[in-house]
Amino acid sequence: MKHTYDIYFQNQTATCLDSNRNQHLIMTGHASGSIKIFDERVRNKIAVNVFESSNNYISQVKINPLNSVTFISSDYNGLIRTWDKRMNKNVFQIDAHD
DSSP states (O other): OOOOOOOOBTTBOEEEEEEETTTTEEEEEETTSEEEEEETTOTTOOOSEEEEOOSSOEEEEEEOSSOTTEEEEEETTSEEEEEETTTTEEEEEEETTO
16 A cells, blocks of 8 residues: 655655654654654644754654654754654754854
């Protein structure tokens, strides 16, 4: 069975993605600074969570394989963030360029 997701967001296509089949999640990062999370079990294939990182191009996202509530992202300005999906915000960040 093929799955199609609406990853076009705020006039920006996805710049990176990660998935975890055990958690049924697909995560996409966007040039607008947004991060979208899709649940493969949801029939309408619309993002179940959207996080606003900044206005910076998201270069990488990674789902935590051991913890279903956290993930990390990086952007082109060098910020690496840890996010908590329960709080809908980043809980830790470091500047990789410092």
